[in-house]
């Protein structure tokens with residue numbers, strides 16, 4: 001088995017089988033068996049498979065919002081994805097595609113072709129790659145979302161306006177999520193979230209205008225506190241909770257094993 005190609009962006013996975021799902025946006029990963037790859041190198045060890053935004057959501061929830069029953073973590077990166085934590089557990093949907101909000105259609109952008117092959121997906125206009133492309137075509141060279149954030153911080157008015165507009169587009173999608181799901185907390189993470197003021201001005205203006213008052217009365221819509229570390233915290237918490245699960249310990253005791261059994 002060869003080494004996997006570098007993974008860029010949020011991608012769904014077949015969690016039960018531990019395989020990356022088929023996707024045009026992550027070529028080379030279709031049905032790649034992540035547990036088999038690690039077992040080839042480390043033997044018969046437990047392998048937990050999760051995608052980036054879910055694990056970031058889990059970390060942010062456990063560290064900063066452990067009592068929140070209805071929790072969303074939105075990552076604006078190369079693409080746009082949302083991790084859902086309900087009752088303390090990650091919710092992935094029937095086949096692992098829950099929270100894939102980057103491909104929700106937004107109004108007035110039918111000219112924007114998305115990497116998924118559709119048009120007018122929110123990430124085709126507001127994802128990191130789309131922001132960099134729009135800035136560059138406006139005469140302000142930018143390679144990725146971090147370049148955009150650096151330009152905002154340096155006071156570039158074109159970049160600042162673009163990030164605020166991005167917030168409004170993300171807010172359009174999130175207002176639907178707020179009406180549908182009624183979360184208590186929504187965290188915004190990813191590189192563009194580092195440009196807090198402009199991004200949140202856009203998001204909040206639309207979410208509070210378009211969502212039902214009852215759904216926003218106690219809603220907290222805030223930036224990620226963990227930032228780049230959210231995924232690391234999430235991974236650590238996930239492993240710890242798996243190892244310390246009562247049924248895992250029960251199985252170890254009854255089998256006399258030295259470690260927990262693989263889940264996949």
Ligand SMILES: [Zn+2]
Pocket residue numbers: 102103114115116117118121124
């Ligand atoms: Zn799309």
